[in-house]
Amino acid sequence: MSQKTTTEPPKEKAYRKLYTSKLLRETMTLHILSTKTASQNGRLVWVTSGFPVEIPVAFDTVAAYPEQYGAIVGSEKCGPLLCGFAEELGFSQELCSYARSSIGSVKKPEQSPLTGLPIPQALLACNNICGTVLGWYEAVSEMTGAPVYLVDTPPLEGDQPPHHLAYVKSNLEGLITFMSETFNQPYDEEKLLQVADLSNTAVNLWTKSLEACKNKPSPLNCADRFLSMAPIVALRGTQQAIDFYQAFYGEVKERVKQGLGAIREERVRLLWDNIPPWFTIYNFFNTLAKKGVVFPADSYTHAWSANIPRGEALESIAQVYSKIWLNKGLSAKIDKMCNLIKDYELDGFVLFSVRSCKRYSLGQMVTKEVITRRTGVPGVIIEGDMVDSQQYNEAQAETRVDALLEMIL
């Protein structure tokens, strides 16, 4: 065997790693530790991703997010194992894999990443993201004994009528009573407004970071956003979220200033729709990065972009959380995606048909046709799941995206 005499410089990766990813890891590790302590102290709530978390935060409880835990399960590639535990209990394989993996982890925490989410004292669900959350949280309630409180935000068609606002607001008033009784603490409106201010600050920093991706090259790729959204989901309303997003936005601005893209050579700009396949998130996006494909925008991480206006606290929260575009039906989603394509100057789009998630995925066939008709850019649908890797066919996904790239390049 001949010995090499010269050392070649290490080959540059196709994508650039964010240096704030270390801070992200530290922030989320501290958060995970705080959920464990909170559970021991009787102050942990589980919340859905679209829940008005400012309220439980104002009650000094700590929020854990089972959907985020599902993302960890997916990334750790143990989705099939945990979903399997839920299936052993009789939960159908056809149910959302976030739900199944969280149910599985409650059943067998010792075999779950991070030994599962700590047991909550209350389960807080808001159906502005989907109807699944109710069945899921009620099932977990049967297992843990923690009571469920549902903030019911019926889907909107068009503007929010007064009776809708009044109904959601009355649900929030019920939540206040529920929190006061469950955690034996009076409601403090001023505190809620302060938490809402913190939440707004973090959301603004996050939104500015997302909007920076209109630049060419885009400073962030899809995986960057999906991983960095963790604090906006889990720590909205806290100083930790602001600290993280200040640093994060700083790095994004720096990249823009220096003309540094998330990937080395940006050739094609695409829109991503839906949750990512967590078990292959790096592989999927980095493989495409090597082909010069970046995803400057997606329909999912833009969901946390609304500000709670100063005013009567509960009414403002009722407005913001009812009107998130996920709660407004297919045409709002299509409008949003067409706008993203236009504003971010995208060349095409990839719709991930997530078998778990009927709310976001059903309608994608129509979406594909309408978006192409309206924007003139081509798109493709790939199939799979975000957690359950058994539902994903990598080769098929690759072939379909390649076919899309052929149309664009």
Next chain:
Amino acid sequence: MSAPLSYDTVVSERRQLLQTIITPETSLVGYIYPHTPLELFFAHHLTPTLLWADHKTSGAYEASLQTFCCAYSRNLFSQRAKEQLPKLSAIAFPGGTCDSLQNLGDVWRARFHEDTVLRLTYPVARDEAAITYLTEELRGFSNHLEVTFGSKFSIDKYREAVALTAEFRAAAQFIVAARIFQPSIYPYPEYAKLIRQFFTAPGPHTLQQVEQVASEVQHELRTNQLIPSAEALRYGLLKGQIPELTATPERKGPRIVVVGGMIDPEGIAVLFENAKINAEVEEAQIVLDILSFSFRTVFHPPSNLQGDPFHELAQSIISAPAEPTQEGLPDRLHFLEVIFDKLKIDGLIIAEHSFCDPDQFEIPDMLKIAEKKKVLTVRLPLDPEFSDRARIEGRLQSFFETLSVKR
């Protein structure tokens, strides 16, 4: 030995029945959600008809919906795509019930531009605030009907319709209560047919048939002095309770309960009767079903004629037995437990549409209760086309065989 039941007959009867109520003036509105307020349509001179799944229609959805859309929604879409639905002036989708239907309505609008697609959104909660919300939704929906069809809300038509549905429900409730005591008094498939007839073509003709059966059942119960017991049970069920039975229920064979969501009772009846024949346990009886298109709509309380119609309709919808799409799993589980305790149940059939999240989340807890109460269970994942019919019938057959051994 009785002849096997055929689902083909069921479907063709539905179509024929619909023809009998259609005149050139009839504006037929198809609906999907079991608690759709029929009275509101009648008040606007419209005729509501429940859109049943059709086991003979499949495919034709693939270019618009993924396979993980629930089986029922897929089937409805296929019927429309193949132009097999009755001729409708409009179709009313529910909002706020389940993710499949929420999307189905949107996709329908996008695909069938020529259809008039209505949407009435329901709350998931079941409290006073939910009633207030639904009251205004109904008021808005009524205004929308007026604009769309140019027909004003008629209080007289509304009152007539309230009387129609109340009389139908009272008669059907009595049959349900009577069957719990004496299931052989009126076979389940016949009961399921009565329900189907009324919801397909609600009117004096189908009401009369239900009332006729109720009166025959009453006559028979009188002979056995069971009327007070059946009435007490009916009132209890209307309040979501099961009182102590004041007479011993008939026990010629295994007593079975069926639970599920938007499952077609006649579909279950066909599967059940045929599997019974194959397993040679003809005496097994479905004594009660807790299905959306049967028990939950039959025990829907009547609207009060005194107050604001929209408020009264909302009140009656919210007070109806809760759907799996609504809050209240602990109450539903408790109700099932009481059924096991008080109605002398031997077996439980759990029917679920494939990819129906609301049903599928509840089933594991139902199984646990059944196990605790030593009630034998069988789980039937169904699609309306019965694509897996042989396996389903096989499962039912072994369920019956185990039940026979147990007894």
